[in-house]
Structure formats: structure tokens, C-alpha cells
Amino acid sequence: MKRLFIVFIALMLTIPSFAYAHDVPGTGGFMSGLSHPILGFDHLLAMLSVGILSAQMGGKAIWKVPATFVIVMLVGGVLGMEGVKMISVELGIAVSVLALGLSITIEKKLPAFIAMIFVGFFAVFHGFAHGVEMPYLAKPEYYALGFVVGTASIHIAGVVVGVFFQKIKDGQRLLRYLGAAIAGIGFYLIAM
Template sequence: MKKLSILSLSILPLLFPSLALAHDVAGGNGFMAGFSHPVLGFDHLLAMLSVGVLSAQLGGQAMWKVPTAFVVVMLFGGVLGMAGMQLFSVEQAIAFSVFALGVAIAAAKQAPSIVAMLFVGFFALFHGNAHGLEMPHLSSPELYATGFIIGTAAIHVAGVGIGLVARKFSDGSQLLRYVGAGIAGIGFHLFVM
């Protein structure tokens, strides 16, 4: 129970929406600008962690297939954004992704990898588009894209790690469901504000 409390306390700071929508991120004009966007944007951070946790809940090949699908589709959305093509309602879609991913974690239902890949891929398009649209003017597109890809992948790995560690505890699955509900609540707040 002590380990479960430590795990829940380590996740608790992620449940505060006051840092949400931190899209205007300082961090250089290349790799670091790209890397910092998903890491310092609270809505992006929650969504990326959620993709990792959801992947760990699904288990098996989904642990690498689902995050990989997210990164690939996100890159496509990023290229569209860098080309100046803005998708409709990008910020609302990102906020809704936090809500939907939280609900998926809270539901803890098994789904085929392809369904999970399509689910996260839809949202990845919007996350990538936001990254691309917010590329600093003088940035190298290649360095910037490399930065947001590595930042996103690192957060996915952290989310998978959280999910795997939680599964080792007797109440870990239930804790993840509560965390998912909290994330869904933050996503709902972001969506309606």
C-alpha cells in the first residue's frame, strides 16, 4: 500500500489544470523548441502520458504499436502545420483528446491494437498540427520536428512505464482508472473553458 501511495503522489501533480494550454513555449529555435512543446504544454503532456498508460493497459504489442502510430500520424499533422495548413478546431480537438484518453484509461477496456491505433491517431493529427503551426519563425523544420518527435516519444515511454509499474501493485489497475477519470475531468475543463 505504501508503494501505491508513492505512485499516486507522483501522478498527483499531473492533475492540476492551471498550467494547461502552455503552447507559447520558449526553448530555442530548433530542436529544443520542438522538444519543449509537448513537454511543457500541459494539455499535450497529459495526452502523451495517457497514450503511454493506455498502451500499457492494453499490453502486448499495443505497448509499442499504439505510441508509434501516434508519433507517425503526429508527424504528418506537424508537416501540414509547418506548411501553414491549419486543421479545424485544433485547440478544442487537443482538449477533447485529453478527455477521451482519460475516459479510455478509466474504462480500462481491452481493444484490438488497430482500434487503439486509429483512436490515438485521430488525435495525433491535431497534436502534430499544433506543433507544426507553432514552429518558431527561424527554426529548422527538420530539427524542430525531431525535437517534438523525441519529446513525444519520451513522454509515451514515461506513460508506459507508469502503466507497467501500476500493474505490479494489487490496486494499481484501480489507481490508473482513477487517474484516467481525473485526466478526463481536466480534459473536460479544458474543452469547456
């Protein structure tokens, strides 16, 4: 795994267009796309929740559920870029925070396919929000790469949190409390 990471970094450094895909004010490149899911609190909570939920499910769901989110999020991004009309995007994102938080709290292991449909539904809203911003950016492909990397990284962090808490004493209960807190924030976002 460490070797794979080193090869990835070396490859990125040898491709100048990726190495220089950093943000210049007003251009909106890689760093802008990367920061959107990280700095957007609603996006951050939803992404963490997807990772935690997949860790609670275990097995192949650990990678299938987050991968489904990322793929469907890209589809939502394309819809946003193409100017497709979608109503209540912000509400959909807020509901995703509530629903994903509740899923962690309930801790009922869904079949992976059902969980993939569940997270995929919400991924459309998150991707659409990203995609609506892309056409106004000078480098939309770098922005898209940034928000995909940011989203996947947050999913991985959520998986790490989920796995860690499952290994410690009373960790399952703590995860349920965390899920309840996330759901509470989702409820607040909906009520705003």
C-alpha cells in the same frame, strides 16, 4: 538496452549538428521542440495517456499504439507547416485529453488496430499544433526532431507508469482514478 543507449549518445555527440541543436533565444531548435510537448500541459497529459493506455492493452500494443501516434503526429505537423486549414485544433487537443483519460478509466481492451486509429485521429491535432509553429523557426528540422523525441519520451514514461501500476496492489484501480483525473482535466480544458 544499456549498450544501445550508450551507442546512441555517442553517435549524437559525434554529429556536431545534433550536438549543437540546442536552443538559442529566438531560433527555436531542438530544445524548443522538445519542450513543447513537455511544457504544454494538454500535450503532456495526452502523451502520458497514450503510453498508459498502450500498457493497459499489453502485447504489441505497447509499442504499436505510441508509434502510430508519433507517425501520424508528424503527418499533422507537415499539414501545419504547409498552411493547410484545420478548424478547432485546440478543441481537438482538449477532447483528446478527455477521451484518452476516459479510455484509461474504462480500461476496456480495444483491438490494437482500433486503438491505433483512435490515437492517430488525435495525433493529427497535436502534430498540427506543432507544425504551425515550425515555419517561423530558423531550424524546423531540429524542432521536429525535438518534439518527436519529447513525445516518444513521454509515451515511454506513460508505459512505465502503466506497467508499474499494474504490478502493485490496487494498481488497476489507481490507474482508473488517474484516467478519471485526466478526463476531468480534459473536460475543464474543453469548457474553458
